[in-house]
Amino acid sequence: MANDRTKIRHAGRSGTASAKPPAFLNNLRGVADWKQAEQWLASRTIEDIECITPDLAGVPRGKMMPSKKFTSETSLALPSALFRKTISGEYPEETGDFRYDPHDGDLKLMPDLSTLSVVPWESDPTAQVICDLVGADGKDIAYTPRNVLKRVVAAYAKKGWKPVVAPELEFYLVARNTDPDYPLQPPTGRSGRPISGGQAYSIAGVNEFDELIDDIYHFCEAQGLEIDTLIHEEGPSQLEINLRHGDPIELADQVFLMKRSIREAALKHDMYATFMAKPMQDEAGNALHIHQSVVDIKTGRNIFTSADGSETELFRAFVGGMQHFVPKALVMMAPYVNSYRRLAPEMACPVNTAWGYDNRTTAFRIPTSGPDARRVENRLPSSDSNPYLAIAASLACGYLGMVHGLVPTSPTAETANEGVIDLPRGLLEAVALLEAERAFDDVLGREFTATFSGVKRGEFETFMRVISPWEREFLLLNV
Structure with missing residues (x-):
């Protein structure tokens, strides 16, 4: 009996130790x-x-x-x-x-x-x-942002397609500012001096905020958010985070959580992180560039590329859809009065519907890549946009181009962000274009476009109640 008890006891220990x-x-x-x-x-x-x-x-x-x-x-x-x-x-x-x-x-x-x-x-x-x-x-509920994006992805799925996106998120670090009447200022870095502009891709510029950036990485890693790269952008203390490509809903979730994480990391270091489209006068704005490709659900093949590696008709039609429909959906990618301050000539931002190969002055850039990675970068959305709605709008425009077989203009190799602006110049104009385009009814949903447009009109009326410093400076004693 004692031997039997020993065997049972050993078996219990062995089972517990082996359990993972x-x-x-x-x-x-x-x-x-x-x-x-x-x-x-x-x-x-x-x-x-x-x-x-x-x-x-x-x-x-x-x-x-x-x-x-x-x-x-x-x-x-x-x-x-x-x-x-x-x-x-x-x-x-x-x-x-x-x-x-x-x-x-x-x-x-x-x-x-x-x-x-x-x-x-x-x-x-x-x-x-x-x-x-x-x-x-x-x-x-059709008018909630995550469901709007799900609706667009479902429209692709009905055609046997799966969209793939990779967002690039820009933001500024700024000194604490508790009085909205005062302009924003760059924060002080580890050198003890405020960061100046013109620091694009500067490693020293990134190193000014080493501890804060470490916290951003740690916060994101703990949440399973995948940062691909981080760089210093053109503006003073302006940073950009690139995310790895993947499912649109999952990537929108990541941008949604990442914006929150970046703000929290900045507050921990006694500064603000802002995703305003144009936080500082005369400085570059904050963009949310969206790289887009589409794969066949059954084969996993990039439908923008033929078997011989050349561009497909669907690729051209996707670009045509972006050119035709993005100005009408721009309010989903540039949702505030401030957003249109970014969309100005000669500010490293597109102001057109042109497209081109590796041409950053166009709205729709085709990055240099192998045939399997052929994609379209939409450079118009700003970081102040809701990532679910910006991605939904961009994909919806490309989708409509493909289903309607739209033909794009010829690609441009010229500088395209100077001179005439081919986009809505203000919030109300952009709202009117969204409401008038009935092709969005099926892919985005009429209930959503009506709700979103009504809210944007309300925000414009709120803005119009505010008297700006420009008005006090130039109108107060001159008119």
Whole structure:
């Protein structure tokens, strides 16, 4: 009997020692189901979880709760009016096709567990998860940003296509500024001096903010966000982060979380990070360049490239769609009054619908690459745009070009960002173009374009109530 007990005891020890923790517990980002979520949270002793979703501006909205309540699959909801609010927190008047839900009913938050990750800057163990929104009937809410992008990706899938994107995100580091009447100033780097402009690709410029950049990397790594490269851009203390190419929804999620992470890292070092399109007068603006290609779902082949390595008709049609439709969807890529200050001649920014090979002065650049990596870079979106909506708009324009067989102009090898501006020059003009283009109804959804346009008109009216320094300087005593 004693020998039997010994055998049983040894067997128990052996079984315990050989058991390995499930692989998903090592995931930095995402789990498969609620059971895995519960174990993932417990293994990290997570106390709280933030259930967040991007509003029309890309601002995280949502609710925080204890992790135990989250894993009980508690129903969460937000009022529908949140997606009709301006960036200044106001609710605009109903205009055009823009209407409020008369009941301001609830929209249910549906956590996407593939986005579960830690919140690395919080002092208490905290996690976050991005949520989609559905109505009481369980159907997707068509005018919410993540669902708009999903709709565009689904349109591609119906044709047997899968879009691939790689965003490039620019931002400025600026000294703390608590009074909006004062212009922004570059921060002081490790040298003790403010950074000047003209530092494009300067390693010394990047090294000025070594500790802050280390925190950006650490925050992103902890969340499973993949930074490809980081450079110093043209403006003073202006940086650019390039992300690896991949699925549009996943990349939009990464930009959404990365903007939040960069802001938190900057605050930790007593400065601000801003994604305003034009934060400093006479300096370069902040862009959100989007590299785009399309693959065949069945074969994985880049549909922009023929078997012999040459360009396909679909590639040309995609470019034609960008040229024809992007000006009409520009408000989704340049969503504020300030956005149009960036779209000015001779400021390292395109002001046209031209395209060309490795030509950075065009709106649509074809980077030098091998045939399998043939892609179109949209250089018009600004960093102030909601990444879900900027990517959705850009892909929708290329999609419409392909399904309608649009023919592009000839590529240009000339400098194209000087002289005449071929784009809307202001917010209201851009809004009118979006509303008038009915080709967007199917791919973006009429409910979305009406809602977005109404909010943008409201923001313009808010802006018009503000008297600017230019008006005080030139009109006060001269008119």
